[in-house]
Amino acid sequence: MQGSYLKVDGLTKRFGDHVAANDISLNISRGEVLALLGPSGSGKTTMLRLLAGFEQPDSGSILLDGIDLTQLRPAERRFGMVFQHYALFPHLTAGENVAFGLSDLSDKDAARRVAEVMDLVDLAGFQHREVSSLSGGQQQRIAVARALAPNPRVLLLDEPLSNLDPTLREKTRTELRTALKEIGITTIFVTHEQEEAFALGDVVAVLREGKVEQIGAAPELYENPANKFVATFVGRASSLDGTMLENGRVKVGEGVEWESRPAAGVVSGAAVDVVVRPEHLSFGETGLAGVIRSVRYNGARAYFTVDVSGENLEVESSVHSASVGDSVRVSASQAYTFVKQPA
Ligand code: ATP
Numbered sequence: 001m002q003g004s005y006l007k008v009d010g011l012t013k014r015f016g017d018h019v020a021a022n023d024i025s026l027n028i029s030r031g032e033v034l035a036l037l038g039p040s041g042s043g044k045t046t047m048l049r050l051l052a053g054f055e056q057p058d059s060g061s062i063l064l065d066g067i068d069l070t071q072l073r074p075a076e077r078r079f080g081m082v083f084q085h086y087a088l089f090p091h092l093t094a095g096e097n098v099a100f101g102l103s104d105l106s107d108k109d110a111a112r113r114v115a116e117v118m119d120l121v122d123l124a125g126f127q128h129r130e131v132s133s134l135s136g137g138q139q140q141r142i143a144v145a146r147a148l149a150p151n152p153r154v155l156l157l158d159e160p161l162s163n164l165d166p167t168l169r170e171k172t173r174t175e176l177r178t179a180l181k182e183i184g185i186t187t188i189f190v191t192h193e194q195e196e197a198f199a200l201g202d203v204v205a206v207l208r209e210g211k212v213e214q215i216g217a218a219p220e221l222y223e224n225p226a227n228k229f230v231a232t233f234v235g236r237a238s239s240l241d242g243t244m245l246e247n248g249r250v251k252v253g254e255g256v257e258w259e260s261r262p263a264a265g266v267v268s269g270a271a272v273d274v275v276v277r278p279e280h281l282s283f284g285e286t287g288l289a290g291v292i293r294s295v296r297y298n299g300a301r302a303y304f305t306v307d308v309s310g311e312n313l314e315v316e317s318s319v320h321s322a323s324v325g326d327s328v329r330v331s332a333s334q335a336y337t338f339v340k341q342p343a
Pocket residue numbers: 015018019020038039040041042043044045046047192
């Protein structure tokens with residue numbers, strides 16, 4: 001197993017009574033891209049600022065290659081940072097922006113390095129362009145090039161693509177991932193979008209209220225969520241109440257039992273949270289009785305919202321299988337069951 005390059009150990013940061021980072025530990029291998037994914041207020045930016053050195057933790061440590069950086073000032077850490085709004089200097093050219101952190105180099109060496117990193121972000125020859133004349137995606141890449149120019153040991157990105165419109169975002173995401181992998185730079189980025197975390201990250205840490213709920217590669221998080229929060233935040237899912245049965249199935253209604261994948265701690269007879277993905281639900285002759293309340297089309301498939309005794313279940317099915325107002329029965333090929341969490 002590859003050893004960890006960046007090691008975060010028990011990092012805690014309080015703002016008054018509020019614990020913005022709560023005993024966070026992470027191990028990141030050299031060259032790995034880690035996504036910090038979580039809803040607003042979950043502590044993503046706080047984590048990035050702690051790593052960058054803009055905030056000091058109340059406890060815990062940050063080690064790079066075995067050396068403790070926790071007390072070092074931001075510049076001493078030699079990390080690169082790309083801010084959400086890029087923070088480019090509008091009165092400077094693209095090349096001058098990229099050269100900003102290279103004042104230690106001779107003009108000739110700086111120019112060579114600028115050309116090198118601009119090539120890496122696929123903007124070779126754009127040195128003399130005014131920043132304001134560049135598209136959003138190009139400005140984003142200039143910001144990445146500027147952070148990469150001084151050869152940082154770790155790259156930190158704060159919501160790197162949130163300023164771009166959706167079509168550009170997808171393209172830039174692919175380009176950014178290619179560039180990061182080509183350079184082999186250890187990267188941590190923050191996002192609240194699952195798709196972005198999955199597309200850019202090798203590993204995703206899901207944050208909630210300052211804590212890491214689960215960390216893993218995308219398929220692991222999607223297929224084996226550790227709890228109800230991860231199951232519903234990562235990918236689409238509906239949840240309902242159930243009772244765990246002795247036969248390993250879960251009872252979700254009178255005479256309705258579904259195959260279940262019980263999480264750690266679930267015992268038979270317990271009241272559980274049942275979480276099910278739209279692709280695992282289908283309409284049929286048996287199952288939970290409900291009424292279709294709405295439908296959202298997506299190509300040949302559609303997502304139906306079905307009201308089952310006041311709970312909404314999202315069912316993925318073929319477009320022609322049902323319409324709004326229909327009474328239906330819903331069954332599941334698979335569902336997750338979790339120990340009930342307080343609402
Ligand atoms: P968002 O996606 O909205 O940017 P986030 O996940 O990045 O959210 P943080 O900005 O890290 O979350 O904030 C985590 C919590 O800590 C929030 O409740 C926030 O109000 C609080 N917080 C962050 N910085 C400070 C500060 N300087 N003073 C007081 N509270 C703060």
